[in-house]
Amino acid sequence: MGKKLLFLFAAFAALYFISGCSNEHAAVAGQAGHDTRSTPPIVIAHRGASGYAPEHTIPAYRMAEKMDTDYIEIDLQMTKDRQLIAMHDDKVDRTTNGTGSVKELTLDQIKSLDAGSWFNQKFPGEADSGNHDLSIPTLQEVIQTFGKQANYYIETKKPAEYPGMEDELLKVLKKNHLIHSGAENRKVIIESFSADSLKRLNDRYPQLFLVQLGYPEKMDLPAISRYADAVGPDYQGVTESFVRKAHEEQLQVHPWTVNSVSDMKRLTGFGVDGMFTNYPDKADDITQSP
Known part of the structure; x- marks a missing residue:
């Protein structure tokens, strides 16, 4: 169905x-x-509170939690030994002191890398000496740290490069009792640029809330509505008309990545249902204001 x-x-x-x-x-x-409108828009901490702490690290997620964000976003890559880790890029070069593709490194090799010093160098105004000791967390470690008190917005990154990624994700979610048959559960939202990945998940668990990422001008909203519950478009192309058309197809709209207050206000005025941001505190102030 x-x-x-x-x-x-x-x-x-x-x-x-x-x-x-x-x-x-x-x-x-x-x-x-599946509601087609969230009031007020949900706030999704993009890679954690990544404007204030190294992305996809426990401190970034913890800071987002303290800012009362609705969801923490976790991008997934899969190691050589099939462990799911929280990392945006398919290479470790940008956010660690290492080099190489995630899929060619074991979890032990990745755990040995420094995942925070780069942030201090790039953003000296937000530098913290504790960042030198940070490691890359696994999905399991993130869930163990924050438990069922947090809501998780998880992306399958480049799943075509990681055969079976969806199966590994479902194993972790089931192990932590975050997925089950029957009623829809919004503790976990799964996003992807890959329609095939989302369709595989929809076939397995149609009660999952799924989000198709992409660019507004390329989105076939009627087709997306057959397997997903929302779209995650690049915020720069989002118009009031796009939001209205998405809602007509029973799709929520969660734009990425919205960091300026003026853009947050504009998109909230358009009626978006959520937004990704590196600064959850800014978005929370706007979405909660009367």
Whole structure:
């Protein structure tokens, strides 16, 4: 069954239920399906609070948590020994003192790298001596650290280079009781530029909330709505018309990566349902303001 059919089924069920319920119970019933609008927009900490701490490190995620972000984003790469790690690039060169492709390095080799000193050099105003001792966390380590108190927004990066990445991801989520059959669970949202990756996940667990990343002008919204629940477009191409068309297809809109206050206000005015940012504190101030 496609995502849109699932949405319509849930919507009709909710309407039927609401007709005989109090307002409080109606609100609960409305949460059963995939909402097409979040009020206020959710704030997604892009690679953690990466404007203030080294991206994809425990301190960056912890700082985001302290800023009351709604979700922490975790980009996934897979090591030579098939361990999922939190890293944006498929090479370790930019954010560590090492070199080479993640897929050609073991977890032990990657764990030996310095994952924080580069940040002090690039952003001296945010430098911290503790950054010299940081290592790259695995997905399991992030979840063990923050548990079910946090919400996770996870990207399968270049899954074509990592056969079986989705299976490894599902294993970790099931091990930590973050995925189950039945009702939709928003503790975890999964995003990808790869439609094939999202379709594989949708086939396995249609209750997962899935987000198709891309560029607004290239997005086939009706097609995306058959396997995903939201789109994550480059914020620079997002217009009010695009948001309206996405909502007509029962798709939420979560633009990336929005760092200026003026852009945050503009996109909130367009009716977006969430936004990625390196500065969760700025976004939280705007989205929570009356």
